[in-house]
Amino acid sequence: MACADVVAAQSTAIAVTNVTLIAGTEARPRVVTVIVEGHRITAIARSGRERIPTGATIVDGRGKYLIPGMWDMHVHIGGYDEGTKVLPRLVAYGITGVRDMASPVDDILRLRRDSAAGALLGPEIVAAGPILQRPLPFRTPPLVRTVTDADAKHVVDDLQAKGVDFIKVGDTLTRDAYFGVASEAKRLALPFAGHLPVSVSALEATQAGQRSIEHFGSAGFRNVLIGCSSAEAELTSEVRDALSSALAGGPSPDETLYRSGFLTRLVQTYDRRKAAALFSAFKKNGTWQVPTFGALRSVWDSRRAQLDPDDAAATDSAATKAAEMFADMRKAGVRVLAGSDLSNVSGAPPLHDELVALVRAGMTPLEALQASTRNAAEFTGRLADEGTAETGKMANLVLLEADPLADIANTRRVVAVVLGGRLISGAELQRLR
Numbered sequence: 001m002a003c004a005d006v007v008a009a010q011s012t013a014i015a016v017t018n019v020t021l022i023a024g025t026e027a028r029p030r031v032v033t034v035i036v037e038g039h040r041i042t043a044i045a046r047s048g049r050e051r052i053p054t055g056a057t058i059v060d061g062r063g064k065y066l067i068p069g070m071w072d073m074h075v076h077i078g079g080y081d082e083g084t085k086v087l088p089r090l091v092a093y094g095i096t097g098v099r100d101m102a103s104p105v106d107d108i109l110r111l112r113r114d115s116a117a118g119a120l121l122g123p124e125i126v127a128a129g130p131i132l133q134r135p136l137p138f139r140t141p142p143l144v145r146t147v148t149d150a151d152a153k154h155v156v157d158d159l160q161a162k163g164v165d166f167i168k169v170g171d172t173l174t175r176d177a178y179f180g181v182a183s184e185a186k187r188l189a190l191p192f193a194g195h196l197p198v199s200v201s202a203l204e205a206t207q208a209g210q211r212s213i214e215h216f217g218s219a220g221f222r223n224v225l226i227g228c229s230s231a232e233a234e235l236t237s238e239v240r241d242a243l244s245s246a247l248a249g250g251p252s253p254d255e256t257l258y259r260s261g262f263l264t265r266l267v268q269t270y271d272r273r274k275a276a277a278l279f280s281a282f283k284k285n286g287t288w289q290v291p292t293f294g295a296l297r298s299v300w301d302s303r304r305a306q307l308d309p310d311d312a313a314a315t316d317s318a319a320t321k322a323a324e325m326f327a328d329m330r331k332a333g334v335r336v337l338a339g340s341d342l343s344n345v346s347g348a349p350p351l352h353d354e355l356v357a358l359v360r361a362g363m364t365p366l367e368a369l370q371a372s373t374r375n376a377a378e379f380t381g382r383l384a385d386e387g388t389a390e391t392g393k394m395a396n397l398v399l400l401e402a403d404p405l406a407d408i409a410n411t412r413r414v415v416a417v418v419l420g421g422r423l424i425s426g427a428e429l430q431r432l433r
Contacts, residue, residue: 032050400413
């Protein structure tokens with residue numbers, strides 16, 4: 001059966017009976033029956049008091065848990081052909097929305113259109129198209145080379161005309177280009193998000209209106225952590241010199257940024273008062289954080305294997321300090337989104353591992369779950385319509401075998417998915433994986 005046939009095949013009502021509902025709100029879990037008609041949740045009632053529509057498909061939820069559909073807020077789907085394979089698999093693992101942070105623009109917009117129209121079984125897609133960077137001497141994800149203020153305004157105008165949802169900024173943008181993006185995006189009411197360029201401080205970025213910061217700025221440059229240092233100016237100068245040297249054909253920035261001298265100073269100069277001021281600005285300005293802990297750990301571990309013992313120990317110390325910084329952010333009220341940095345995955349998507357990492361970093365299982373449900377809907381302007389399992393909202397739901405509030409890893413144990421009112425379960429669910 002073709003994907004379009006799969007999406008269009010079902011029009012009947014659905015009743016998930018006797019299920020423990022974790023709505024994604026602050027409400028306590030409760031055993032209910034959830035009724036879906038068309039694309040919406042039309043009723044949530046105590047089991048035994050529900051009115052099940054005639055002809056409804058009955059799903060026995062006894063002993064199981066129903067949560068809102070999850071969003072992965074940092075993915076790279078890639079080209080159209082890759083997307084037609086990856087997107088159905090994401091749905092089969094309970095991911096009903098994604099924010100694509102860099103893919104070929106025409107391909108990702110076609111995937112967004114086909115998924116929304118039902119021509120392809122896939123999650124909702126919020127897409128940036130390419131990443132904006134300065135010219136680089138090495139292979140990178142899809143990018144648009146952007147150097148000057150004029151370049152930036154032209155690129156932003158072009159992408160807005162194509163229909164992207166936001167602009168993705170990269171970590172090597174020049175200062176002129178970055179503020180050109182910020183100015184033009186503001187004029188067009190188009191959000192921008194992404195890395196932090198080494199040419200711009202974390203405080204300047206939030207003041208310029210950047211909506212989210214990925215990877216604490218950058219896996220290698222550690223921009224947000226540097227922004228919390230009493231030696232910010234000195235450390236930033238070293239990072240800029242390392243990048244400039246690399247762009248001119250010199251050694252990799254890693255020769256500076258993964259050495260014990262640099263990392264030890266970064267850790268030892270962490271200033272909680274300065275950090276508190278930065279996090280207060282993040283909260284005030286609505287700059288969200290997408291830590292991508294799994295992706296950071298993968299990058300840091302790959303570098304660590306090539307380091308001498310002192311540099312490896314300093315890399316570990318910097319990772320520990322980043323986790324402490326994350327705890328300080330959360331205490332300050334900085335908002336968090338769950339993103340995995342997925343790129344053309346086979347098997348179980350890494351979002352589930354990222355939720356585990358968020359809990360290990362101090363979030364409760366409910367907070368981690370909300371980072372991929374309610375928070376994602378709020379960030380994307382969809383909270384009135386989705387993000388929580390409540391009457392009247394879109395029927396994007398995931399049925400789990402075990403309680404995710406007891407162990408967030410249970411989000412992997414998906415037994416059924418409702419995508420826009422379409423039930424996917426049993427053999428069909430297994431085939432999509």
